[in-house]
Amino acid sequence: MENKNTSFFETNFVAENQQIHLPILEEKKIELYIKREDIIHPYVSGNKFRKLKYNLIEAKKSNIRVLLTFGGAFSNHILATAVAGNLMGFKTIGIIRGDELAYNLEKTLANNSTLNQAHKNGMNFEFVSRTVYQNKTDVSFINQLKGKFGDFYVIPEGGTNTLAIKGCEEILTEEDSKFDYICCAVGTGGTISGLINSSKSNQEIIGFPALKGDFLKDEIHQFTEKLDNWSLQKAYHFGGYAKYNEELIRFINNFKKETNVLLDPIYTGKMIFGIMDLIKKNKFFKGSKILAIHTGGIQGIEGFNQKLEIKNQQIINTL
CATH class of the missing domain: 3.40.50.1100 (Rossmann fold)
Structure with missing residues (x-):
């Protein structure tokens, strides 16, 4: 990598x-x-730096090239993951709550500095409905995403997991x-x-x-x-x-x-x-x-x- x-x-x-x-x-x-x-x-400040630190180190050790995570349209975590991933050479995918945001992506990016900056750092977006978004922790939903995007390292919404706690x-x-x-x-x-x-x-x-x-x-x-x-x-x-x-x-x-x-x-x-x-x-x-x-x-x-x-x-x- x-x-x-x-x-x-x-x-x-x-x-x-x-x-x-x-x-x-x-x-x-x-x-x-x-x-x-x-x-x-x-952009990768405060607890976002701490939560992402050991997750990205683990992804690098596992030789996984893609990070996938979840968040709302103004999520600090989404932007931090995009920037940190870019700094360390990962591709990043953001599953974003709100499929209406995809109707006019150019307008969405123009009116949303968080998504705009994440986009500039190479993050690809998958906008989903609020109903679908509720499945973000379901194994079947994750497998569907793997069928579409291939293998990736999952970072949960907000970044909290055992490696985040360590950070x-x-x-x-x-x-x-x-x-x-x-x-x-x-x-x-x-x-x-x-x-x-x-x-x-x-x-x-x-x-x-x-x-x-x-x-x-x-x-x-x-x-x-x-x-x-x-x-x-x-x-x-x-x-x-x-x-x-x-x-x-x-x-x-x-x-x-x-x-x-x-x-x-x-x-x-x-x-x-x-x-x-x-x-x-x-x-x-x-x-x-x-x-x-x-x-x-x-x-x-x-x-x-x-x-x-x-x-x-x-x-x-x-x-």
Whole structure:
């Protein structure tokens, strides 16, 4: 297999912990740091880098030349897989939810920066109906895809599997053992599982789900044996996946202005909003040291802002 950049995933990236200085933190005597996983790479950043790392290494070892994965039209995972695959010499196929997007592909790419960038990185798209998309984990559906595309390495929607957990376990370093709380946004449960596995017994891991539902605990239990040092804060999903309100957008913009840290509206914006709200409500003990994991997702803001502009709503300031 031709590999354009075999070293991309072979270096263990260590992210900087940036301390946040805000009046409320000084008032409550709490230290808040953000682990800047978002600056690993413009498109393969945060937990996407971590989740893809060992999957692409395994695919390379297996001498499989094609990666196939699943996602929505604005999926950070789809774009990260396309870019990482391109960097390492893989062909990539994206099974995209929404067959209506295929009717005028040129228009779709012009109006969707995520798919456009993935296309520029060589990803081939297979647009399927939402009904068909629900079969994404079925063996028969995977076999149908193999009949059409030949052999490929499957990466699940969102990237979470045992190899992804292994990558996410590398987020925390020995230096991070000083923190009392480790916080992260939760989508599929992969990132928080890795954090739980690599955490110290005296640390509490707090997940902030970005979507509704009680299924996440079961998902997390699949990947970790620790039961007593983690919890989920379910009050900050703002109505569900990709849901938002003006308060969240205003918070993201104010946080960027005050700290120069840009948050995304799907995951990290909701997490930091939740952390700050819990601090105001005295849910963390005085003198606490909190580490929040920035899982990236910044590239998706452009598409999100397009939706906000159409609705004539305040956009997220990225400057």
